[in-house]
Every structure is written in C-alpha cells, then in structure tokens.
Amino acid sequence: MASPKTNPNFMNGVPELLILKLIAKQEMYGYEVVQAIRLQTEEAILLGEGVIYPVLHALERDGALKSRRQTVNGRRRIYYSITPEGQRRLSDLTSNWARLTKAIQTVIVGGQHAEAV
Amino acid sequence: MASPKTNPNFMNGVPELLILKLIAKQEMYGYEVVQAIRLQTEEAILLGEGVIYPVLHALERDGALKSRRQTVNGRRRIYYSITPEGQRRLSDLTSNWARLTKAIQTVIVGGQHAEAV
DNA sequence: TTTGCATACCTTTCAGTTCAAGGTATATAC
DNA sequence: GTATATACCTTGAACTGAAAGGTATGCAAA
Numbered sequence A, B: 001m002a003s004p005k006t007n008p009n010f011m012n013g014v015p016e017l018l019i020l021k022l023i024a025k026q027e028m029y030g031y032e033v034v035q036a037i038r039l040q041t042e043e044a045i046l047l048g049e050g051v052i053y054p055v056l057h058a059l060e061r062d063g064a065l066k067s068r069r070q071t072v073n074g075r076r077r078i079y080y081s082i083t084p085e086g087q088r089r090l091s092d093l094t095s096n097w098a099r100l101t102k103a104i105q106t107v108i109v110g111g112q113h114a115e116a117v
Numbered sequence C: 001t002t003t004g005c006a007t008a009c010c011t012t013t014c015a016g017t018t019c020a021a022g023g024t025a026t027a028t029a030c
Numbered sequence D: 001g002t003a004t005a006t007a008c009c010t011t012g013a014a015c016t017g018a019a020a021g022g023t024a025t026g027c028a029a030a
Helices: A014-025 A030-040 A049-061 A084-109 B014-025 B030-040 B049-061 B084-109
Strands: A065-072 A075-082 B065-072 B075-082
Touching: A014 A030, A014 A049, A014 A075, A014 A084, A014 B084, A030 A049, A030 A075, A030 B084, A049 A065, A049 A075, A075 A084, A084 B014, A084 B030, A084 B084, B014 B030, B014 B049, B014 B075, B014 B084, B030 B049, B030 B075, B049 B065, B049 B075, B075 B084
Parallel strands: none
Antiparallel strands: A065 A075, B065 B075
C-alpha cells in the first residue's frame, strides 16, 4: 500500500467559495455571478455558465442557498440568497482556503525552518 | 453559445508548482518530495505517490527536470534536479499563482471598490 | 525466521471537476 | 431581419487527483 492518507481533492471548492461569498454580500442571480467574478477579478478568473449554474443548483439542493424568481424587463431571473447553512459552509471554505494558501506560501517562500534534514 | 472564453483549468498546476519549487531549492528524489510536502505544510497538503510520480515523469519528459540514478543503502533512488526550462516553468507557475490568489483574495475581502453596480 | 514496517520505485482505476459547446428564449439596437 | 446582450439550462470530453494496488530492499522485533 502506498499513500497513507491524503486530502479529498485539495484544490477544489474555489468556485463554490467565490459564489457563496458574492451572494452572501448581496442577493444575486446566476448570470450576474458570472459577470461579477469576471469583473471583480479583472479577468484573472473566468468561470463560465457551465460551471456556475450547476454549482448554484447543488448549493440550493444542499440548503446553502435559497432562491426566488422574478421577471425584470421581460427576463426571468432567479435570485439566490445565502442561508445559515450557507454561511457555515462559506466560513468552512474560507478558513480552509486560508490554510491551504498559507501552506503553499510556506513552500514557495521556503527555506526558513527547512534545511535541517 | 454561452461562455465566451474561460481559463484552462484555472486551479491546476499546484502540485507541479510545489514539486518544482522544492527541487529548485535542492536536488530531490520522489519519495523525498512526498515527505517534504507533507512536513513543510504541516499536513495541510497531502499528496500521495500516485500524484507525485506521474508529475515527476511528465516534467522530465518536458525537459523541466533531469534525473540521475543513485543507490543508497541498497535502495535505488532517482534524484531530480531542475533545468533552465524548469526554472522558466516555475517562474510562470509562481506568478500565475500569485495572480490567482490575489484575485480570489479580492473577492473574499470584497466590497471595497464594488457596490457601484 | 518470519512478520512487520519504513524506504523507494511504479501503475491502474475511479470519481469528481471544469471546459467547451451546445440549446432555448426575450428585448433591444441596427 | 439580423445581431447582440441578457438569462436560463444541459451534455460530453478531457483532465486531475485520490485510492489502491504492485514490486523490492533493509532492518528491527517477535
């Protein structure tokens, strides 16, 4: 046997994190989320609708988001807002992300405590 | 048609980045890389051999790493060291990672320049 | 002495994600 | 009437990492 224990897909959940965070700040609909990520990250992160919509549905299914329908200018929008469960989830994802980036940063900067092998 | 243009698998390349960085600092063999990542990140990142070895082979195939074989205590090790091509690759991955985390951080902290929608 | 564990290499299979591309429909501008 | 932007959606391929397996050596304990 090889690997003793690893982490389940350690780099995942970032789209989920971004979506939850944006909606936590302010009720949003799917198409709006796609644009918001593009704009706020200045094109550094480009997540298409094929990513956003399925995540939105999954989050609602899990009770992290709830939705309401509204038609504006003849266009049907589905507004999502965060639930207490979603807040918890967002909090988990955020701290996990911090932990990960800190760990990676340590390796990238590296060399301080190491060498002693 | 939906998505105009997205980024090719935006969260990838982190194992590659870590491996290149470690080997850039100091010649290393595969098994050692696995342990180094585990130790230096204090278990925050656990990448098994099933991840490390294929990446090592791919990097060597691409000319980013070169290897030499050596037997120590009856155990056959394959030491990898970085090439100029690997340095370039490491540099790219590092700046790309910085760009990404900065973008994500902006969304997480959020709310400073936004609101104006 | 044989069992187990750590070292050290490797591969294959499965599951989960993302990307790309498509589809539907309405409103507005040209 | 054609194109573009808005707004929703799904499917398929491709890629990745996780899990689990396999081989082999050296050493320590039972």
